[in-house]
Amino acid sequence: MNILTIQNLTFSFPKARVPVIENFSFRVDEGEIVGILGQSGSGKSTLLRLISGLEIPRSGRIEIAGTESAGEKTFVQPEDRGVGMVFQDYALFPHMSVKDNLLFGLSRLPRKERYPRVREMLELVQMTDYEKRYPHELSGGQQQRIALARALAPKPKLLLMDEPFSNLDANLKGSIRDELLMILKKANMTCIMVTHDKEDVEAICGRSIVFGKAEGRPSEAPGKESKLTFVR
Amino acid sequence: MNTESVKHFFRKDFNGWWLVSLIGAAIILLPILFIFFSIFQEPNENWFQIREYLLKTYAANSIILVVLTGLFTAILGVSLAWLVAAYDFPLRRFFSWGLILPLAIPPYIAAYTYRTMLSYTGVVQVTLRNKFDYQINPEWLSISSLRGAVFIFTIFLFPYVYIICRAFLENQSSSFLENARLLGRKPFSIFVRIVLPLSRPAIVAGAVLVIYEVLSDYGVTSYFGIHTITTAIFQTWFGMYDADSAMRLAAWLMVIIVGLFFIEKLLRQGRRYNISSKSRPLVRKKLKGLQAAAVFSYCSAIFLLGFFIPVVQLLAWTRLTFAEVWNDTFFTLLNQTVFVGMISTVLILLFAVIIANVTRSHSNGAYVLSKLATAGYSIPGAIIAIGILALFIELDSLLAPFYAYMGWGKAPLILSLSLAMLVIGYTIRFMATGYNAVEIGFEKIGPKYTEASRMLGFGVTKTFFKVDLPLIKGALFSGFILTFVEIIKELPLALLLRPFNFDTLATKTYQYAKDEMIHEAAIPSLMIILISVLSVAVFQMIDKKVKK
Structure with missing residues (x-):
């Protein structure tokens, strides 16, 4: 099943003459983990923000799990899209404990089911003992796991990750990559991951696309099988 | 601080900039200390009455x-x-x-x-x-x-x-x-x-x-x-x-x-x-x-x-009273206001630049110095005014022999009837406005240019005029405008400290209003508002620059 379908997506920042993303089309199937590579400024983070509804496209269509989220006449607000996102700096709410951070996203669940879900997620990321801690009391790797757990807790149809490893020590990266892959597979999560590091993609992603700054639009990564389509 | 670190401080950090900063801090601190020590003096009869019947209501209202x-x-x-x-x-x-x-x-x-x-x-x-x-x-x-x-x-x-x-x-x-x-x-x-x-x-x-x-x-x-x-x-x-x-x-x-x-x-x-x-x-x-x-x-x-x-x-009120108020007397008033405002602002920025240049080194005592420089802002104008008045009257009585020697009469009030009181009052009260603006300017440029200049063989003072000053020009300008506007708006300090027969826009406005000449107060009021809007515009300008 198709989880994400993007057709002819174009976006430009206000006042900018050249669009960051132009006529971009793209499909992701259920359970796939797709990497998006590219230099900074190439528009890869913008693509995530467009999928999540934090930016409004100039033209084109975005369909998430069979529902049109952005199109000529539709625009579904981010809170109603069912998309999870792990931010580059994690954005854990500094004034809430780990538990409250996770509970925050579960407001649509019946009251009784909320806390068990928190426990379940903490078990998944192996952080059960840290429920009462505050974000600033956690290490970078721990913060990342909590951010992941928080994003997965509401059972999103699609998970977006923006440079998930950029704030981590190089020697930690290897083990955390493996862990992440395991967690995502366990949860059978469809995931799009933005990164500038080829090794991330090789370790985790089933396939990848490359955003190039010079060309101004994405191209296929060589040597990887891809379902990428370009209309242009 | 033990003697060793004091010695170290004098060898490494102390210079003319520090000396001027300490003088500035003393000017700010003295009137405030003067008030604090009044608590320990024997109260008079009046005070018991005030405390008994009035203080509670006053404090409750506040x-x-x-x-x-x-x-x-x-x-x-x-x-x-x-x-x-x-x-x-x-x-x-x-x-x-x-x-x-x-x-x-x-x-x-x-x-x-x-x-x-x-x-x-x-x-x-x-x-x-x-x-x-x-x-x-x-x-x-x-x-x-x-x-x-x-x-x-x-x-x-x-x-x-x-x-x-x-x-x-x-x-x-x-x-x-x-x-x-x-x-x-x-x-x-x-x-x-x-x-x-x-x-x-x-x-x-x-x-x-x-x-x-x-x-x-x-x-x-x-x-x-x-x-x-x-x-x-x-x-x-x-x-x-x-x-x-x-x-x-x-x-x-x-x-x-x-x-x-x-x-x-x-x-x-x-x-x-x-x-x-x-x-x-x-x-x-x-x-x-x-x-x-x-x-x-x-x-x-x-x-x-x-x-x-x-x-x-x-x-609307201005239309009613324009012919009456808009005349030479008003221009004198405007002149006086701008004059005293300018002098005070220049003095404030002078001290602000010197103190900020000292505190940015983060040497011993810099933190205390910066806190002292900004203390005046949290202290109501009335308190500062009382402190200065008391201090100046004391100074006048101390200087009485000198006045007599100069042939100015026996125990006249010279300092405490002069414009200096008002200028110093403004300086204490609004040092923080100027200082903060200058400090932000210094923070933005960071220490690297200064350090580069020092490595190239220039001393603190030369470096300041050749490198720092041109770089913080913008911050100085905004600091000047913001401070000037605060001074123009200030009322209680001006009411208490102005010399006899000296009015500012603020005191005149208040005087008119108090005498129920509301329509006449409109023109000086609008003048104050106009000058203040200027500061909002400057705010907006800085904001835009930061965003770029």
Whole structure:
């Protein structure tokens, strides 16, 4: 099943003459983990923000799990899209404990089911003992796991990750990559991951696309099988 | 500090810049210490009477004003900041700076404008009577009360909270807010659960500025006939000619303010975390239909009440009295105001630059020095004035032999009748405004240029003139404007410290209003507002530059 379908997506920042993303089309199937590579400024983070509804496209269509989220006449607000996102700096709410951070996203669940879900997620990321801690009391790797757990807790149809490893020590990266892959597979999560590091993609992603700054639009990564389509 | 580190300090850090800084700090500290020590003197009979019958009411009124105004400005400020930062609605860009404008109208001007408008012969009641044949219960419109003062302070001081909260929300909160939306939360719950708790430091910082203004106020409260500790200081000085008791009251007000200091620290404490700053500006959500109309009406109402209505009323009064007021006497008044304002501003920036240049080295004692330099801002004008008056009278009596030697008569009051008192008063009170602007300038350029210059063989002073000064020119300019405007608006200090027969725009405005010559007060009032709007424009300019 198709989880994400993007057709002819174009976006430009206000006042900018050249669009960051132009006529971009793209499909992701259920359970796939797709990497998006590219230099900074190439528009890869913008693509995530467009999928999540934090930016409004100039033209084109975005369909998430069979529902049109952005199109000529539709625009579904981010809170109603069912998309999870792990931010580059994690954005854990500094004034809430780990538990409250996770509970925050579960407001649509019946009251009784909320806390068990928190426990379940903490078990998944192996952080059960840290429920009462505050974000600033956690290490970078721990913060990342909590951010992941928080994003997965509401059972999103699609998970977006923006440079998930950029704030981590190089020697930690290897083990955390493996862990992440395991967690995502366990949860059978469809995931799009933005990164500038080829090794991330090789370790985790089933396939990848490359955003190039010079060309101004994405191209296929060589040597990887891809379902990428370009209309242009 | 042990002797070893003192020696070390003199060898490594001490130079002419330090010396001047210490002199500056002494000027600021002396009058304040003078007041503090008055607590330990034997009180006179008057004081017992004041303490017995009046102090409780005065303190209660001051505290009620502070608590209610603090609360309402916080609500108004943070809600407007949130709407302007997170949503798009008709005229949003205009409101974004338009809602700062109420700050350009000093509360005492707003007080007499609103009271006159709402009086029996004011435009509101007259219009209702003549056009609609409706006699409103005058009770409803009576503004000369604690309630009215809270209204005036709230409407005209909330921008302090608004400015700080808006800057925080626009620049530093986006990743949290976006995350909250992606986790499926609706706007209201995001506001309560995320915006309010995260903005707490910003709200407290703004509210504290509001509270200092309220405690420092003399214009509004005395015009409305509300007895606070500040008005009591004036009364005991001018009404009972009892300087000792006035000083004692000032000391008590200081105690309240020191208490506030600790409460502020307490409120800002709690979980110590840095709010991530690597975020992008907030993407605004477009509002439509009823929601857009509601937000637009809310912003419009506050803007009309806080700027448009009083300014239009003042313009109308100006037409009535233009020929009468706009003459040579007025120009003399304007000249005097600008003259004393300029001298004080230049003096302030001179000290500010020197002290900031010393404190940026982060050497021993730099922190204390910077705190001293900014202490005056939290101290009401009336207290500073009393301290200076007492100090100068003391100085005059000390210098009496010298005066006699010079043949100026026996024990005349020379220093304490001079303009120097007012200039020093302004300097102490507004050193913080100039200092903060200069400090921001230094922080922006960082130490690297200075260090490079030192490595190339220039001393501190040469480096300052060749490298630092050209780089902080912009900060100096904005510091100059902001300080100058604060001085022009200041009332209680000018009332107490001006020499005989010397008026500023502020004192003249107050005098007119007090003598029920409201229409005549319109022109000097508008002049003050015009100059203040200038500072808002500068604010806006700096803001734009930072965003670029």
